[in-house]
Amino acid sequence: MPLPSYLEGRLSLPLIGAPLFIVSNPDLVIEQCKAGIMGAFPALNARPPEMLDQWIGRIKSELDAHAKAHPGAIVAPFAVNQIVHRSNERLEHDVDVCVKHEVPFIISSLQAPTAIERQIHSYGGRIYHDVTTIRHAKKALDEGADGLILVCAGAGGHAGTMSPFALVAEVRQFFDGPIILSGAMATGGQILAAQAMGADLAYFGTRFIASKEANASDRYKQMVVESQAADIVYTSLFSGVKGNYLAHSIAEAGLDPANLPEADKSKMDFRSRGSVERRTWRDIWSAGQSSGMIADVPSTTEIVERLRREYESAKQGLWAQSEPFLASAA
Numbered sequence: 346m347p348l349p350s351y352l353e354g355r356l357s358l359p360l361i362g363a364p365l366f367i368v369s370n371p372d373l374v375i376e377q378c379k380a381g382i383m384g385a386f387p388a389l390n391a392r393p394p395e396m397l398d399q400w401i402g403r404i405k406s407e408l409d410a411h412a413k414a415h416p417g418a419i420v421a422p423f424a425v426n427q428i429v430h431r432s433n434e435r436l437e438h439d440v441d442v443c444v445k446h447e448v449p450f451i452i453s454s455l456q457a458p459t460a461i462e463r464q465i466h467s468y469g470g471r472i473y474h475d476v477t478t479i480r481h482a483k484k485a486l487d488e489g490a491d492g493l494i495l496v497c498a499g500a501g502g503h504a505g506t507m508s509p510f511a512l513v514a515e516v517r518q519f520f521d522g523p524i525i526l527s528g529a530m531a532t533g534g535q536i537l538a539a540q541a542m543g544a545d546l547a548y549f550g551t552r553f554i555a556s557k558e559a560n561a562s563d564r565y566k567q568m569v570v571e572s573q574a575a576d577i578v579y580t581s582l583f584s585g586v587k588g589n590y591l592a593h594s595i596a597e598a599g600l601d602p603a604n605l606p607e608a609d610k611s612k613m614d615f616r617s618r619g620s621v622e623r624r625t626w627r628d629i630w631s632a633g634q635s636s637g638m639i640a641d642v643p644s645t646t647e648i649v650e651r652l653r654r655e656y657e658s659a660k661q662g663l664w665a666q667s668e669p670f671l672a673s674a675a
């Protein structure tokens with residue numbers, strides 16, 4: 346599908362750097378946008394809430410300055426992720442800040458975007474909503490979403506279970522707007538594969554955890570590099586909703602990743618009973634099945650340049666492994 350006119354010429358690669366709780370920060374988003382892909386972060390990462398105004402102000406001014414210093418360069422727009430749920434006490438505040446700054450894209454998660462739709466559309470902002478099923482996709486469109494992010498099997502965070510082939514094809518039967526495909530991708534060839542399947546843009550999260558700019562500990566980044574798809578555990582134990590986590594971080598928290606206890610649905614924030622108190626997201630780390638394709642921790646600029654080369658090779662029919670794996674096989 347052709348990109349919507351408001352995105353034409355605004356991206357140098359059809360990719361969004363997905364919002365990552367705790368991990369995404371202004372440094373990462375700024376480098377993603379300078380490299381020509383859309384960068385995104387969860388509003389909740391800016392703490393206390395007053396920081397959100399500063400974060401967005403800084404992102405806008407650094408991107409403006411970069412665009413002025415590099416006329417002709419493609420500087421991508423950025424997005425802020427809003428968790429639309431009654432438990433999010435900041436939602437009203439955070440949306441007001443986004444409206445003040447006229448944030449170009451809002452990525453809404455959990456409930457359909459009804460609560461924020463009017464405000465975001467009032468200044469021409471666009472809403473892309475996260476879904477894992479057809480039922481939620483239809484509801485989000487009915488309630489004002491401009492695009493759909495299809496979160497499929499193997500994604501980092503709260504992943505779905507559907508095959509991307511099935512979900513994209515079914516959504517395309519009733520929606521011809523922007524589809525962004527999420528889940529278990531980390532190479533340039535896979536961005537092209539997402540487009541061949543019927544999506545407009547790809548959405549990479551785990552790839553950017555293992556980047557220099559990400560707000561993640563060296564141990565977390567290294568664990569992504571060392572893990573394979575088989576080291577990713579899909580469980581609702583840690584947040585009450587099914588998500589993907591690194592088995593080694595679960596083991597380091599004192600639990601057996603192969604024999605996890607049943608989830609206590611009344612608790613959204615799991616604390617293990619080990620001697621060290623470990624909290625989900627901070628100590629039990631999320632990542633997707635693309636971990637098995639990630640071999641290093643380069644800068645964001647380097648990651649995007651590499652993805653662009655891999656994407657161009659794949660377009661010429663040269664299906665490529667991720668470059669670092671090619672190098673190690675040579």
Ligand SMILES: Cc1cc2nc3c(=O)[nH]c(=O)nc-3n(C[C@H](O)[C@H](O)[C@H](O)COP(=O)(O)O)c2cc1C
Nearest residue numbers: 363364365366454500501502528529549550551633
């Ligand atoms: C550590 C981590 C934190 C995440 N936090 C959020 C979040 O706060 N909001 C959200 O909409 N998605 C979140 N996600 C999901 C991502 O935005 C995205 O859908 C996913 O990472 C894509 O799959 P991939 O990791 O296989 O590339 C998170 C994913 C990870 C790995």
